[in-house]
Amino acid sequence: AAMLPSLGSLLCLWALRLLAPTACQAPSPQLGFVRQERVRAMFYHAYEHYLESAFPYDELRPLTCDGQDTWGSFSVVLLPLQILGNVSEFQRVVSVLQEGVDFDIDVNASVFETNIRVVGGLLSAHLLSKKAGIEVEVGWPCSGPLLRMAEEAARKLLPAFQTPTGMPYGTVNLLHGVNPGETPVTCTAGIGTFIVEFATLSHLTGDPVFEDVARKALKALWKNRSDIGLVGNHIDVITAKWVAQDAGIGAGVDSYFEYLVKGAILLQDKELMSMFLEYNKAIKNYTKFDDWYLWVQMYKGTVSMPVFQSLEAYWPGLQSLIGDVDNAMRTFLNYYTVWKQFGGLPEFYNIPQGYTVDKREGYPLRPELIESAMYLYRATRDPTLLELGRDAVESIEKISKVDCGFATIKDLRDHRLDNRMESFFLAETVKYLYLLFDPDNFIHNDGSVFDVVTTPYGECVLNAGGYVFNTEAHPIDPAALHCCRKRKEEQWEVEDLMQEFYSLKKKKKLTLKRAPDHSEGASAKDPEDASSEKGGEKRNAKKNTHSLLSCPSQSFNSKLAVLGQVFLDNT
Numbered sequence: 001a002a003m004l005p006s007l008g009s010l011l012c013l014w015a016l017r018l019l020a021p022t023a024c025q026a027p028s029p030q031l032g033f034v035r036q037e038r039v040r041a042m043f044y045h046a047y048e049h050y051l052e053s054a055f056p057y058d059e060l061r062p063l064t065c066d067g068q069d070t071w072g073s074f075s076v077v078l079l080p081l082q083i084l085g086n087v088s089e090f091q092r093v094v095s096v097l098q099e100g101v102d103f104d105i106d107v108n109a110s111v112f113e114t115n116i117r118v119v120g121g122l123l124s125a126h127l128l129s130k131k132a133g134i135e136v137e138v139g140w141p142c143s144g145p146l147l148r149m150a151e152e153a154a155r156k157l158l159p160a161f162q163t164p165t166g167m168p169y170g171t172v173n174l175l176h177g178v179n180p181g182e183t184p185v186t187c188t189a190g191i192g193t194f195i196v197e198f199a200t201l202s203h204l205t206g207d208p209v210f211e212d213v214a215r216k217a218l219k220a221l222w223k224n225r226s227d228i229g230l231v232g233n234h235i236d237v238i239t240a241k242w243v244a245q246d247a248g249i250g251a252g253v254d255s256y257f258e259y260l261v262k263g264a265i266l267l268q269d270k271e272l273m274s275m276f277l278e279y280n281k282a283i284k285n286y287t288k289f290d291d292w293y294l295w296v297q298m299y300k301g302t303v304s305m306p307v308f309q310s311l312e313a314y315w316p317g318l319q320s321l322i323g324d325v326d327n328a329m330r331t332f333l334n335y336y337t338v339w340k341q342f343g344g345l346p347e348f349y350n351i352p353q354g355y356t357v358d359k360r361e362g363y364p365l366r367p368e369l370i371e372s373a374m375y376l377y378r379a380t381r382d383p384t385l386l387e388l389g390r391d392a393v394e395s396i397e398k399i400s401k402v403d404c405g406f407a408t409i410k411d412l413r414d415h416r417l418d419n420r421m422e423s424f425f426l427a428e429t430v431k432y433l434y435l436l437f438d439p440d441n442f443i444h445n446d447g448s449v450f451d452v453v454t455t456p457y458g459e460c461v462l463n464a465g466g467y468v469f470n471t472e473a474h475p476i477d478p479a480a481l482h483c484c485r486k487r488k489e490e491q492w493e494v495e496d497l498m499q500e501f502y503s504l505k506k507k508k509k510l511t512l513k514r515a516p517d518h519s520e521g522a523s524a525k526d527p528e529d530a531s532s533e534k535g536g537e538k539r540n541a542k543k544n545t546h547s548l549l550s551c552p553s554q555s556f557n558s559k560l561a562v563l564g565q566v567f568l569d570n571t
Contacts, residue, residue: 035386035437038393043430046405046421053404056100062405063419070423094125094134098145103156106175111160111168112190114153116255116472117423119197122150123204124474130453131442131463141462142455142484147204154201154210166216167191167237184238188231191217192256195263195272196470203481218263221256222275229282230298231256247298248287250309255471258314261321266468266478276322291330292351306352308338310345310366317372320379328376335369336388342412343395345369356413364408364420365400367428367473374436378444389436396429428473443467443475455483 046060054060054067061068126146130136137144159177160168169178170186195218198210224240225231226247233244233252249257257276264273286301287293293312295305313335319328338349345368348360370392377385399415400406406425410418435441445465453462460483467475 032437032439035390035393036434038397039430039434039437042393042397042401042406043426043434045401046426046430049404050421050426059423060405060421061419062402062407062421063417065404068420094129094146098149101149103152103174106173108171108173108179109156110190111157111170111172112193114157115194115197116470116474117427118153119150119157119201120470120472120474120476121427122146122153123197123200124470124476126150126204127462127477127480128475131451139456141453141480142204142206142457150197151201151205151207154198158209158213161213161217163237165220165237165240166213167220167235167240168194168213168217169237184236185234185243186237187234187244187252188221189253189255191235191237192221193259193471195259196266196468196476199263199267200476200481204484206484218256218260218272218275225279226298228286228299228301229278230286230296230301231279232298242298245298246295246304248295248305248309248312249283249293249315250295250312254311254314258318258471261318262468262470265321265466266476266481273322280322291327291334293331294351306350307357308335308349308351310347310349310363311368313345313366313368314371317368317375320372320375325376325379328372329380329382332369332372332376333384335372336384339369339388339391339395343391343399343415344409344412346412361411361413362409362418363412364418364422365396365406365425365429367424367432370429370432370436371473374432377436378439386436389433392433424472431473453483457484 046062049062049065050060050067053065057067058070059068060066123146126144127141129144129146130140141147156174157168157172160170160172162178163169163184167186168191169182169184170190171182172178194214195211198214202208202211220240221231221235224235224242230247231253232242233246233248235242244252247253257279260272260276260279263269264271264276283293286296292308293315294303295307296302297304316328316332316335319325319331335345339345341354342356342363344363345366346356346361346363348357349355350357370389373385373388376382396406400409400417402417405421407417408420408422410416435443438444442463443465445463447464447466450464451462452459460479462477462479462483464479466478468478469475
């Protein structure tokens with residue numbers, strides 16, 4: 001929490017969820033509020049035209065006012081309006097989702113995109129649904145319709161991980177699994193961008209298979225790094241041979257590094273953070289020049305492409321999460337100069353020449369630089385970061401706004417437009433802009449307010465802040481991962497004890513026991529356990545578990561005395 005100050009178009013919901021009107025504190029309340037309202041207006045201009053002209057397609061084509069499917073025909077862009085207090089509409093859309101989304105279809109889907117958009121979006125919606133005023137089912141957040149949908153979608157991806165290396169194929173058929181002729185070559189990000197969603201799913205459902213395959217894929221990439229500590233861009237998931245050997249922080253690699261850091265924060269995992277910090281050393285040694293990051297040959301460290309890619313603009317935000325704020329700000333300011341030069345970030349920018357790269361002059365309204373501004377503003381309160389947000393709003397409105405939404409900028413040199421509005425514009429770009437201007441948003445909660453919920457495994461705290469965004473900007477509440485865990489060393493066998501208690505004489509006292517602590521004297525047995533074994537007795541009662549930092553749930557009339565003994569209310 002200290003490190004984090006904190007489908008295509010599945011969840012405009014969370015852009016909506018974050019657009020709740022709140023007072024902005026800097027640079028002034030009035031100016032901040034005006035900027036928030038401008039971003040809100042941007043969102044609704046695009047969203048309403050999507051609903052009117054494109055739904056149920058994945059994306060809006062803003063120049064022709066129609067829609068198109070782009071990555072799997074999962075147009076679940078809805079789940080809206082909950083932040084506006086329209087709970088009935090939100091519930092209607094959830095119902096539409098449950099009735100209208102079918103994963104048993106003969107479609108070839110990107111494993112990477114399906115995970116970050118569909119699985120990540122559904123998990124985020126599931127975890128924030130109660131906050132949105134939805135009546136959740138008993139057992140939430142350990143159960144619920146959106147969680148079941150996320151699990152179903154994730155299971156469709158599991159066949160892709162059945163390779164000799166544990167690294168997944170890039171594409172899977174949702175009905176038949178991996179096609180026999182599927183290419184084994186996958187980009188690094190397509191292998192290492194699962195731990196946030198899959199670990200969350202495992203912790204909420206109790207099925208470890210998702211986290212296990214995600215960790216195995218991460219470690220396979222780590223195992224196959226070069227002798228100088230770098231990874232390439234594409235690898236053969238069967239042979240583990242690097243096919244594209246360019247090393248950098250941008251396209252094809254980016255979210256692998258992002259998920260090592262965010263996975264470490266989400267899971268409090270020292271191993272993942274250690275892996276990233278080792279990569280970070282190699283990246284600084286071989287790819288960093290004057291606060292720019294170039295592309296180099298992964299085995300030799302020689303420069304292969306002296307370019308800045310717009311996708312690399314996430315890096316300063318990631319640096320801020322590990323506390324490297326000074327370096328992050330210097331790199332951010334380099335990227336900001338490119339923005340000011342063109343009114344956006346071209347896909348490729350030739351650093352020595354100071355200009356765009358041929359056929360890479362476009363800006364599809366990507367969120368990465370704005371994302372970094374949001375993180376860095378949370379860390380520094382530097383007003384320069386708010387100015388980037390202001391410039392972004394001005395540029396996007398002036399250049400790309402059309403009657404039916406916002407169009408991709410095909411060429412930043414002459415501001416020609418393309419007939420596409422990528423789903424990440426609503427899911428990420430607008431969301432990060434709003435969060436930049438809204439320091440009081442619930443996403444920025446510092447833990448001073450929170451909710452306590454009762455689950456089948458005990459009480460737990462939710463909505464206390466520290467949200468971890470997946471790479472599609474869907475927020476995950478890390479506290480939720482502790483609500484549903486069924487670890488043996490954490491069990492309180494209360495229901496078993498009460499069952500035994502009622503079979504004894506009315507006034508007999510029974511000592512409450514914890515499960516054996518295997519870290520201290522695993523061979524030692526409780527006398528009662530020994531007597532049960534001798535008698536051949538087996539416990540069949542359902543265990544009532546709870547997680548760390550929580551209390552056991554008691555659905556019966558009993559109280560726990562200070563010394564841990566169980567009494568009836570009338571004793």
